[in-house]
Amino acid sequence: MIELEKAYESAKYEDVIYERWEKSAAFVPKISPKKKPFVISMPPPNATGTLHLGHAVMLALEDIMIRQKRMQGYSALWLPGTDHAAIASQSFVEKKLQAQGIKRPREDLGRDKLLEEIKSFVETSKNTIRNQIRKMGASCDWTREKYTLDAGLNHAVNVFFGRMFEDGLIYHGDRIVNWDPRMQTTVADDELEYKEEKTNFYYIQYGPVVIGTARPETKFEDKIIVVHPDDNRYKKLHGKEFEVDWINGSIKAKVITDRCIDPQMGTGAMTITPAHSLVDFELAERFKLEKPRIIDLEGKLLDVAGEFAGMSISQARPKIVEKLKEKGLLVKVDENYVHNIAVNYRGKGVIEPQIMKQWFMDVNKPAIEWKGKRMSIKDVMIDVVESGMIKIVPKRFEKIYFHWIKNLNDWCLSRQIWWGHQIPIWFKVSAEDKKKWSHHPESSSYLLQSLKIKILETRFSESEPADGHWIHDPDTLDTWFSSALWTFSSLGWPEHTDDLTYFHPTDVLETGYDILFFWVARMILASTYCLRYDGLPEERCIPFKTVYLHGLIRDIHGRKMSKSSPETCIDPLEMAKKYGTDAVRLSLIIGNTPGNDMRLNEEKIAGYRNFVNKIWNASRFALLNIPDPQKDVDDIERFIKTGTDRWIVTKLHRLIHEINTDLAKYRFSDGANKIYEFIWGELCDWYLEISKGESMNSDVLLYVLKNVLRLLHPFVPFVTEVIWSKLGNSEMLIGDSWPKYDGGLIYEEDEKKIEIIKEIISSIRSIRADNKIEHTQKIQAVIYAGKSTALLESHKDTIFRMARLENLIIKEEGDKVSKALWKLIGEIDLYIPLEGLFDIKKEIEKLKHQIVETENKLHGLSSRLSNSSFLNKAPAEIVAKEKELMLQLQKELETINQKIKELENL
């Protein structure tokens, strides 16, 4: 006999179990031609972060898929890794250093030392996240773990860049970029946040027109007035040139027209500042205008500002306004103007648009041989989804994906930070320039421009070329550039290793929908480009076959969980410690449907902790009653004795079938719910209750228990593995096989009968409750006609047992069964006829109400069944069903009428 604790204590087992799994190499799939591979690339968490709920959902869902496939005999690979998270890491470490008194980390430490600092920090926190992934029970293959800055992956990035460079897909271009003066970096559009801010809106006399602006400090060099061509107010000024008295003296201005101007906005006339505004930049490009720089990279005014040079924006603005006022140019000030300012979502620095040379990826140039045509990156990205090579779950995101791709601009690849993959581009310069450059530890590509270093040649190379003096482009690549390669660079690409050949393309890419564009789209881009370049057939060039997008977890108020609101932020690790990892996993899976956000609170986790405990106790009960848990009961047909046995086996088999369907269709929530329902609602509430007493069928119980553990294992791996070992199995459940469902052993008759018995018992319970009969009191119940005597005959045992448990005597007059049942009466202390137990009048009213309801339903049914269009148009099954239902209702009606008669006679 095996003794188990009264309650499952997750903390006692989880670490031990995980260690056993990992040591057993259960996570490491073998490359075998006999087995089919199933592969998931784990979206690499930031190496610097700690595990949050988003990761926990991701890990739970992927672990479910991997564990099931592994049990089904697939060679299941789940490849884990971490991401270097360029901007996040560098900004975190810089902040930390600043707190320690190193005010300007880049200048003070220089490139090598700062990188050293970041590296040591990342190494430490990488271990943290690794262990946190283990805590969640993730059965990933740690022997294949990768990190985006590993030498091999770095090489992959260089190869990718180099090929695109040679293909002419990567170019160095002038662009207005979102410059963050605080972090001294450019920021991708994706990484911007907009913040509403109330500010002054100034109306300033500019020659013959009044212009409106919120930013007078950028206007020193504004020489062009733009108006809408149809704006009558300014028609006579079109194309005119004139002298304007401006902030620092007089300048020459010109009027041009363009349709991008909104006449309703401000005065309908504006001057442009091409170097510090995207719209103005585009206008200047179109009209081939100069783009003088006004603000430097620190956010300070340059020499063109005259007396204001060197001031920061916030210092200068009031002074400039003051000067305009003195000169009589300030017309009026609107103090309630609200506009959106862009801030970097990391660090919240206010964005100052600047012109810079950046590396771009051309997404429109035809460059890939695809299905017999030469296509652009964009076209291929659309084709793989449109043609169904890649499916997105839920489907509606396919539309969103197409919409995004159609509006896709060239991808700005460079970042003015150091942590990451340094751009594999070298600039040939003079010896003198090289020397000048070496004095600047704070190098970034901007310095190349401001130091006026003359570039003699630009070359792609992984290492410094030998012929002459070279400067390595100091910038790094966008983090997503390396992440884009993840599915195949992590398998050894650019080498065509055995792993790459066997495991790629991966099967499912599971992630939150928030990074569909950041990451998913770019993986498709990189994979199709690189692998097609290698000459693989199209179907092998996709990174994955299915994209499953889970919903984001929100707090109880529907807000995104973030560290900025710690009061509502749920820490998955803390919850796992408190309630067990299994409970946390269930709470994140159940109720989570693809693409829809889910709110989570602690009570929900506690609820699933109760369920895990229920599994534990049901198993505990089973173990107390199973003499030999090692007995082979797989051929279950031989061990079935009663109708109840047949019923629970049927239910189990149906469950297996449903779980298979649900998991195959990515309905994780539904699947988990059905097992929950089966265990709590069928197995514990009924089968175990019915089994109590003398005639427990321990073989069937063992069969059900073992299969339930198998079904549960992907969802709640820890508790099931513990129980599995308590059963005396030497092999672990993780390596056991998934229950097979062949469609056999379904006993519909018994299924129906037990359902009826359940109904009878429930109604007895409710009678007891309605009439406040204590459970200790033995009562007699009368089962009315309608529940057939044949049923009672064939399920005598069950009824007897349940009757005992319910302290119930069943009487059915004139029946064979009742004779046997009457024998029971001898054992009864107290005999209370059922009729005496309730308020007859009330009961009759209730029944009459039932009659009205039933008649209404019957009325509806019969009118439908007499409707010729229904009979002609509705499917035959539906009609048959409705007919059957009508007969049933008619019978029910009779029964109720009979009941009323009986009651009235009392």
Added chain:
RNA sequence: GGGCAAUUAGCUCAGUUGGUUAGAGCGCACGAUUCACAUUCGUGAGGUCACAAGUUCGAACCUUGUAUUGCCCACCA
């Protein structure tokens, strides 16, 4: 401004191809409980499926419109 969605019980959410009486968990009310489990068991109350019109034999589900909410993209001199 463009796009995508959501609206179902007090709360959080399911509801698969349109098909019988719309479900679950939590919460609430009442009751039980030595015999696997108080992390338990039983019973119950609680719904005009946001609103309106349409298609259909039949609509929570399909169509159109309205309202509210959320998200994404763009713009904001």
